[in-house]
Amino acid sequence: MSEGGFKFSREINLGHLLQVGSLIVAIVVFSVATDRRFTMLEIRQSYFEKMVDQLDAQSKSLADNQEALIRNQERTTTILEMMKKKP
Secondary structure, eight states: OOSSSOOOOOOOOHHHHHHHHHHHHHHHHHHHHHHHHHHHHHHHHHHHHHHHHHHHHHHHHHHHHHHHHHHHHHHHHHHHHHHHHOO
């Protein structure tokens, strides 16, 4: 046998089991926490995508309303001019 060198013991004690168990628990906790973070990011992203879609729809609606108001203003102006021209 070598003196002062690394000696490998083949016996398994409670410390070894606790160390392996705590490593497994740490891996599971890490994966659950990471999964929750990814889930929250996906939910937040889908929420913002819905908000962008709603804003686009509202913007289109506002643009349509603005065009309708401009047409009505032109018609009203035309009618008023016609009424002023009549004696």
